[in-house]
Amino acid sequence: MIKKILLILFSLCLSFPIFANESGHASEAFDLPGIIDHHLYDHAEFPLNFGGVKVYEGDKDFDKTNPAIFEEHVEGNVTKRYHFVGGFDMHITRRVTMMWIVTFFLLITFIPAARMIANNPLKVHSRFTGAIETVLEYLRKEVIDPNMHGHGHPYYHYLFSLFFFILFCNLFGLIPSVGEILAMVTGQDPHHSVLTKIWSGITVTGDVSVTVTLAGSTLFLIYGTGFAYQGIRFIPNSVPNGVPWPLWPLLWPLEFIISPIAKAFALTVRLLANMTAGHVVILALLGFIFEFRSYAIVPISIGGATAIYLLEIFVAFVQAFIFTLLTSLFVGSSMHRH
Amino acid sequence: MDFGLGYIGVGIGAGLAILGAGLGIGRIGGQAVEGMSRQPEAAGKIQTAMLISAAFIEGAALFALVIAFQAGGVLNKELPNSLKAHTAVEQPAAQPK
Numbered sequence: 001m002i003k004k005i006l007l008i009l010f011s012l013c014l015s016f017p018i019f020a021n022e023s024g025h026a027s028e029a030f031d032l033p034g035i036i037d038h039h040l041y042d043h044a045e046f047p048l049n050f051g052g053v054k055v056y057e058g059d060k061d062f063d064k065t066n067p068a069i070f071e072e073h074v075e076g077n078v079t080k081r082y083h084f085v086g087g088f089d090m091h092i093t094r095r096v097t098m099m100w101i102v103t104f105f106l107l108i109t110f111i112p113a114a115r116m117i118a119n120n121p122l123k124v125h126s127r128f129t130g131a132i133e134t135v136l137e138y139l140r141k142e143v144i145d146p147n148m149h150g151h152g153h154p155y156y157h158y159l160f161s162l163f164f165f166i167l168f169c170n171l172f173g174l175i176p177s178v179g180e181i182l183a184m185v186t187g188q189d190p191h192h193s194v195l196t197k198i199w200s201g202i203t204v205t206g207d208v209s210v211t212v213t214l215a216g217s218t219l220f221l222i223y224g225t226g227f228a229y230q231g232i233r234f235i236p237n238s239v240p241n242g243v244p245w246p247l248w249p250l251l252w253p254l255e256f257i258i259s260p261i262a263k264a265f266a267l268t269v270r271l272l273a274n275m276t277a278g279h280v281v282i283l284a285l286l287g288f289i290f291e292f293r294s295y296a297i298v299p300i301s302i303g304g305a306t307a308i309y310l311l312e313i314f315v316a317f318v319q320a321f322i323f324t325l326l327t328s329l330f331v332g333s334s335m336h337r338h
Numbered sequence: 339m340d341f342g343l344g345y346i347g348v349g350i351g352a353g354l355a356i357l358g359a360g361l362g363i364g365r366i367g368g369q370a371v372e373g374m375s376r377q378p379e380a381a382g383k384i385q386t387a388m389l390i391s392a393a394f395i396e397g398a399a400l401f402a403l404v405i406a407f408q409a410g411g412v413l414n415k416e417l418p419n420s421l422k423a424h425t426a427v428e429q430p431a432a433q434p435k
Binding site for chain 2: 033142266269270272273274277318319322325
């Protein structure tokens with residue numbers, strides 16, 4: 001009975017995104033593309049430029065459409081807006097700060113667990129280390145070892161890190177923006193507070209740059225493993241055994257060049273689209289409340305958004321697992337000639 | 339009119355993509371349940387394989403959805419430009435003779 005009540009309360013708490021609209025905008029029309037832009041796309045938060053030149057708002061070179069405009073507080077409570085021109089621009093965006101938060105949580109989760117397990121690998125320490133050991137054992141025995149024909153040992157570190165990085169990134173995109181919540185609780189404007197800038201709550205893997213980098217490291221591993229295990233013979237050995245020689249000009253570019261690129265592209269888009277699509281559906285469903293401004297739509301909207309939210313949690317786990325599974329499959333298949 | 343057709347195309351594309359995904363995942367689910375009914379002790383392995391296949395098929399459907407989103411974004415970006423062009427052309431035609 002208590003569990004049912006708590007479950008219902010939990011589902012209602014998942015409707016917290018309603019409070020994303022502040023009270024002063026009641027007369028404006030609902031702007032779904034703007035909401036999607038605010039919640040799903042990347043925005044610059046902190047400046048970091050080496051060797052560039054600041055261009056302030058009143059100057060002639062100020063570019064209003066520059067995506068990285070920052071505000072500077074000079075004396076007398078005046079804020080001047082500026083952006084950089086030239087230089088090596090590495091401004092910190094929302095994905096970067098969320099990635100740092102994910103890394104922090106990864107470190108505080110796994111370093112104590114690793115220490116406890118390394119103290120005595122044969123003893124059962126606690127439920128926490130047991131949980132982590134279970135996941136790692138499953139990954140090792142069912143995912144990496146079968147696909148890598150027993151040569152998986154050099155890849156354990158990278159593949160475990162990859163799985164947990166993608167998993168934590170996906171899950172932290174589902175937690176509502178703690179920065180905005182803390183800003184609201186302490187009375188600041190949640191859209192312009194520094195707490196929101198630090199923990200904006202967006203999905204790190206919902207950005208094509210992040211997924212392209214992860215898929216690019218898989219691509220690097222595919223070629224690297226091929227050359228490491230088969231030497232320079234990897235290049236002719238890409239074509240499977242027993243292919244008649246007239247087919248070689250067609251099959252070799254396909255197997256050696258296009259196949260790894262297609263695999264990396266599929267990995268990129270699969271992770272990116274799975275992470276972004278669920279959020280778009282949730283925002284659209286909750287946006288019905290703002291668009292129709294009627295109480296009748298609320299139960300349907302919240303119910304649908306809760307259901308999609310739970311599906312999104314499942315998809316987060318599945319996508320991390322699929323990425324790791326496919327990486328180990330592709331790397332394992334380039335170890336030996338087929 | 340072109341933009342209306344463009345948006346119709348985006349909608350039909352996304353719908354066809356999810357139609358393909360629904361068919362594929364439905365088939366996988368049906369075959370998996372049938373396999374589990376034939377051999378209940380293999381149910382765990384069949385369930386794992388079913389989830390993995392469903393994730394792949396969903397990934398393929400989402401490729402098409404990403405393209406639909408991109409097309410919608412391009413249409414959204416070009417829409418204000420085309421509206422400006424319309425009003426500039428219609429004004430000379432409204433002048434009385």
